[in-house]
Amino acid sequence: MQLSRFGEKFAAKSGISGLMDDLGAALTDDPTLLFMGGGNPGRVEAVQVAFAKRLSAIAADRDARHQMLGVYQAPQGDRDFRDELARFLNREYRWSIGPENIAVANGSQAAFFVLYNLFAGVAPDGGERQIHLPMSPEYVGYRDIGLSDNFFTATKPKIERLAGGQFKYHVDFDGLVLSDSDAALCVSRPSNPTGNVVSDAEIASLDRLAQSKDIPLIIDGAYGQPFPALIEDSATAFWNENTILMLSLSKLGLPGVRSGIVIARPEIAQAFSRANTVVSLACGTLGPQLLRGMLDDGSLLQLCRQEIQPYYAQRRELAIHAIEAARGDLPVWIHKPEGAFFLWLWCEGLPIDSVTLYERLKKRGVIVLPGNDFFIGSGEDWPHSRECLRISYAGDRQTIEAGIALIMSELHNTYAQSP
Ligand SMILES: Cc1ncc(COP(=O)(O)O)c(C=O)c1O
Numbered sequence: 001m002q003l004s005r006f007g008e009k010f011a012a013k014s015g016i017s018g019l020m021d022d023l024g025a026a027l028t029d030d031p032t033l034l035f036m037g038g039g040n041p042g043r044v045e046a047v048q049v050a051f052a053k054r055l056s057a058i059a060a061d062r063d064a065r066h067q068m069l070g071v072y073q074a075p076q077g078d079r080d081f082r083d084e085l086a087r088f089l090n091r092e093y094r095w096s097i098g099p100e101n102i103a104v105a106n107g108s109q110a111a112f113f114v115l116y117n118l119f120a121g122v123a124p125d126g127g128e129r130q131i132h133l134p135m136s137p138e139y140v141g142y143r144d145i146g147l148s149d150n151f152f153t154a155t156k157p158k159i160e161r162l163a164g165g166q167f168k169y170h171v172d173f174d175g176l177v178l179s180d181s182d183a184a185l186c187v188s189r190p191s192n193p194t195g196n197v198v199s200d201a202e203i204a205s206l207d208r209l210a211q212s213k214d215i216p217l218i219i220d221g222a223y224g225q226p227f228p229a230l231i232e233d234s235a236t237a238f239w240n241e242n243t244i245l246m247l248s249l250s251k252l253g254l255p256g257v258r259s260g261i262v263i264a265r266p267e268i269a270q271a272f273s274r275a276n277t278v279v280s281l282a283c284g285t286l287g288p289q290l291l292r293g294m295l296d297d298g299s300l301l302q303l304c305r306q307e308i309q310p311y312y313a314q315r316r317e318l319a320i321h322a323i324e325a326a327r328g329d330l331p332v333w334i335h336k337p338e339g340a341f342f343l344w345l346w347c348e349g350l351p352i353d354s355v356t357l358y359e360r361l362k363k364r365g366v367i368v369l370p371g372n373d374f375f376i377g378s379g380e381d382w383p384h385s386r387e388c389l390r391i392s393y394a395g396d397r398q399t400i401e402a403g404i405a406l407i408m409s410e411l412h413n414t415y416a417q418s419p
Contacts, residue, residue, distance in 0.1 A: 077104025154377030190339025259287025
């Protein structure tokens with residue numbers, strides 16, 4: 001098979017797809033494995049019941065059924081849905097956006113592919129432009145997304161050690177120097193993988209920096225506001241004309257629906273939709289139809305507050321408690337969990353690479369994600385980047401307890417065997 005450059009890059013078994021294959025194969029080979037690796041949301045029964053009711057209502061309504069199954073959406077997405085979402089955001093956050101600021105996408109991963117490549121890559125003058133990640137480590141799904149090489153630059157964070165064996169990353173504004181080839185800034189808030197939440201002050205500084213360079217600030221809100229809002233209360237939702245806010249329905253419990261949303265100034269929303277039309281023709285109608293009415297009547301926010309947020313809060317406590325109880329004197333630090341549904345462990349001075357640790361843990365029956373791949377555009381020369389693990393606490397209680405017991409036992413063995 002003779003592949004194009006595009007084919008060689010995108011069909012390669014590397015990075016994210018290699019890891020996903022490996023995770024999938026491990027589970028198929030051994031369904032008893034404790035899965036704490038992927039980004040699947042938790043199974044929250046009340047959420048599934050609520051959406052199943054919406055589906056039944058749509059199926060029973062002749063017009064709604066037709067809208068969902070029988071028509072292509074407009075390029076920017078269903079107009080009524082965009083009106084309702086704009087009303088909702090203006091009411092909740094006092095923004096002033098309209099349907100022209102909103103574009104629907106087939107999942108936010110696909111939206112990132114289109115959006116990143118709109119800004120970065122080969123410039124019209126032949127030069128290269130990059131997406132800058134101001135606080136690496138970042139979401140591993142960005143890693144292979146560029147149509148050209150050298151697609152990312154990144155700034156390492158400052159590390160603050162906290163009481164109780166926790167630590168926290170901060171944006172290192174002294175180290176954050178943008179060059180003329182940086183085409184946009186992007187930060188996940190809350191962060192996948194670390195659970196960090198870039199503070200309001202840090203966001204304000206990133207916004208100033210982006211505006212001073214006349215480049216957009218992209219905020220990946222897959223886990224954040226307005227839904228499912230798995231983010232600490234002190235964080236304020238942020239958007240302005242220079243911001244591109246990327247939302248997803250997946251972490252509400254709907255990853256199968258493949259629905260994402262871009263919120264940007266009209267010129268960017270329209271550019272995104274045009275490019276997206278080339279790739280997808282139109283976006284799926286299921287996500288917008290499911291949410292219709294639930295923004296106006298407040299029931300989506302209620303579902304987040306009463307069901308989704310408590311579900312993850314309980315599991316986060318359980319996971320932290322399990323690590324603390326088994327940690328002993330190991331130099332294993334937990335990133336302060338401020339959002340999303342992951343614990344990010346820093347195993348300081350780990351005698352082996354985190355990929356080797358991942359392999360050992362897989363043999364012992366638990367799947368996590370090694371940290372290395374998250375240090376996109378940074379980390380090659382930084383030992384810290386080989387000392388971290390991402391653990392999902394979205395699963396059931398037994399998985400969390402048994403999985404963490406195995407992880408901690410393996411860490412004790414690993415440190416004990418070091419010379
Ligand atoms: C931070 C972040 N952004 C974007 C995505 C993509 O999500 P989706 O394509 O399901 O909307 C994910 C998925 O795990 C994520 O964790």
